[in-house]
Amino acid sequence: MEIAVVGIDHNKAPIDLREKTSFITCSSKEKAIEALKSNGVEEVVILSTCNRSEIYFCAKDVDRTIPQVVELYQSKTDLDIKDYITVKRDRDAVKHIFCVAAGFESLVLGEDQILGQVKEAMENSIKKKHSKKILNKLFRSAITFSKGIKSKYKISENPLSISYVGLKLLKNEIGSFKDKKVLIVGVGNMGMLALKYIIEEFPKGIYITNRTHKRLETISNYNEEVIPVPYEKRYDYMKEVDIVISATSSPHIIFKKEKMPRLMKTLYILDIALPRDVEKEMENIERVKLFDIDDLKAVVAANENYRKKVVNSAISEINEKVEEFYCWKVDASLDPIIGYIEEKCNKIRNETMSYIENNTRVSEEDRISIERFLTSQLKETFKNPIIDIKKSQGNKKKIGQKSHWASVGRSWGD
Incomplete structure (x- = not known):
């Protein structure tokens, strides 16, 4: 049984393509997995985040399976993806998930969310019996390894995230948040991290909204300065606030150009969702300054030297874990004999x-x-x-x- 991974990520593909080729919904994941399993794939885990969409799989003949997985991505877009797709197999594939789980492949080095996302992808596949002995072992090993690496190299001493870098970008544009009003849309991980960072900047006012109102009730207890507002009135508040941070898990656009009110002052919009929450055409509206995930790359470029230093220091440990996994895999393959x-x-x-x-x-x-x-x-x-x-x-x-x-x-x- 061989291991391989096929995917599209922020290193090669722009956000437009990552959006179209993501497996963000449960139904899209299940459809892809069933298609692969019907063609002889034994185990599958799909990892889909704002910066990457990757299919890890085990098959007896990966040479036959890899083109099928590539076609799953190609079927989602009219654009030729050959220059954007990444294919890794055997030890390279194993090494890749160790690097991904540790945050070495993230837009922000060591960002905390990816470990939870890897764990969630594994647990979902185990629950639905798509992942078995080999991928279960691989993902658990990668998760355990990443925890040790983060601790050893103190990667998370100053925790970074997409939300944090996004706010840094806004701060570079605006200066201070102290006289600004902010609307946060979405109360998932990124939305709550954005809220945490915004509170530390002491803005003039913080509003928060979410499609499901029930989850907003807990937010008002989180901090009395945070004001929950009805989701259906989100456009009305765009006239009042200076900054909008949108981080929902909606599969559809939630802010459209045609519904935007007339603005009397500059509105900074940070869209850190994927698929994107904000229609791209909104950047053409007068007084709107729109930023998405790909705009964060310039902010994290200064982090690149540190990333290389950490990865180079950890590479021997990664290689050791890869060989350790393959020794286990060899023994496991002989179990039937x-x-x-x-x-x-x-x-x-x-x-x-x-x-x-x-x-x-x-x-x-x-x-x-x-x-x-x-x-x-x-x-x-x-x-x-x-x-x-x-x-x-x-x-x-x-x-x-x-x-x-x-x-x-x-x-x-x-």
Whole structure:
């Protein structure tokens, strides 16, 4: 069984393309997974965030499967994606998820959200039985590794996030928030992080809204300075505020140009959702300054040297974990063969002991001694063949499971 990952991320693809090729809804994920499983894919995990959409999978023939996965992405857009798609397999694919989980591949180095997103992707696949032994082990190993890396290199001592970098961009544009009114749309992780950072800037007023009003009730208890407002009145408040930060998980545009009120002052809009919440044409409205996730790249560019330093320091540990995983995978791939050998050994022992008990007179003490001796000899007989099989796999000899099965079968006369 081989491992591969196919995906599109912020390193190559602009936000327009990431939007179209995302698997943000449960139904789109399920449809893609079922299509792959019907074509021989054994295990699948889909990771879809604002900056990446990736399909991790296990199959017996990844050469045949990779084009099918690429076609899933291509079917979502008329644009030729060959220059934007990333394909990795075997150790490169394993290494990739370790780097992704640790935040090394994020727009913001070490950002905290990605670890939760990787964990959620894994748990969803486990729950729906799309992920099994191999990908379960891989994702759990990557999650555990990333926690250790963040602690060791103190990546999260000054926690960064898309929300934090977005507010830094706005601060560069505006200066101070102290005389500004802010509307936050969405109370998910990014919305709540934005709220946390905004409160620390002491703005003149903070409004917050969400499609589901029930979740707003808990926000008013969070801080008395935060004013919940009805979602359906979100356009009305755009006339009053200076800044709008939109971070919902809506699959559709929630701010359209045609519905915008006439503005009497400059309105700064930060759209950190994917798919985007704000219609792109709104940037053409007089007094509107619109920013999306791709505009954050210039802000994080200064972080790039530090990113390279941390990744270079951690690369040997990543490689070590990759090899550790592959050693486990080799052993796991031999489980059916070793199980078969053990089953045959048990059968021989049971049949031999049954013959002895039915055709000879032995004391209970002798019977126990004979059974122990027989068990020991059977283990010893097949100890070296099992070691040889593991060595041949570990040394990457292209013998393969079929040859191992044939060898074992000849040993038993099967």
